Amino acid sequence: MATEKILVIGSSGQIGSELVEELRARFGDDNVIASDIKTPECAVHKGPFEALDVLYTARVLETIKKHDVKQIYLLAALLSATAEQKIKLAWHLNMDGLINLLEICREHKIRLFWPSSIAVFGPNTPRQNTPQYTVMDPTTIYGISKLAGERWCEYYHQKFGVDVRSLRYPGLIGYKSEPGGGTTDYAVHIFHEARKHGSYECFLAADTMLPMMYMPDAIKATIDIMDADASKVKIRSSYNVAAMSFTPQQLADEIKKHIPNFRITYKPDIRQEYAASWPESMDDSYARKDWGWAHRYDLAAMTKDMLQNIHVESPVAH
Secondary structure (H helix, E strand, O other): OOEEEEEEEOOOOOHHHHHHHHHHHHOOOOHEEEOOEEEEEOOOOOOOOOEOOOOOHHHHHHHHHHEEEEEEEEEEOOOOHHHHHHHHHHHHHHHHHHHHHHHHHHHOOOOEOOOOOHHHHOOOOOOOEEEEOOOOOOHHHHHHHHHHHHHHHHHHHHOOOOOOOEEEOEEEEEEOOOOOOOOOHHHHHHHHHHOOOOOOOOOOOOOOOOOOOOOOHHHHHHHHHHOOHHOOOOOOOOOOOEEEEOOOOHHHHHHHHOOOOOOEEEEEOOOOHHHHHOOOOOOOOOHHHHHHOOOOOHHHHHHHHHHHHOOOOOOOOO
């Protein structure tokens, strides 16, 4: 396993940058090829790097052959907020990028990881302990593309035997990349603001419960499912994975244990509507039973680690 060459497409993003770092720590710098549509400035990419557009199939195939790639992590995508502004582009990138890679993996017997999201669920999905198999009626183009992608993944596995693996990520929290404007990103921004100003205005209501995961657990889950024996990966659409669920108020209360004078106020915006259609908690028993998924961080442990690693001089997105 350690000698197989791994290609990470979309390596400069929130997940990609940390995934490359961990993969290189485990398997060696030279065995992990980072790639993105533009050359990164971040220092994490000290090993091999290829400028790559996932929609340019010939260039992707050239890179795979050049490095004799046996595993691919496909992380390139247009995410929720941007996708709503650029519907056709989002569908083109998210769908054609995936189908291009599924075809390549079919022809060259390559293992593929592709991320799904809780955005595949919708207003008619049970919100508490959301089952692995349930109603999926997404209301965003991002969620629609992820749901379609899950079906493509399962189809290519059943029809052609492609070894494709996937996780439905909950909200992800980390300190190594800047917070954006996504619905779950409040749980990143709040730490920066707590350190910088001692206060935070939240764009979700105080009691908005959402499933979340600390980035080290997300990276662990991603590598764990790719390293699992193929016989243990029984779901080829995408697995529910979970770690914790909390509200903005619960997170603020936890932060106050470390910063007693921290204050939070609330001014819900359009993202409140998105959150209202998403799960509050996830049933990930299939992932735990099939390939041994287990999270390490709960709310208290995550909060303590975030505050230890975020400093006043950290960049803050406004």
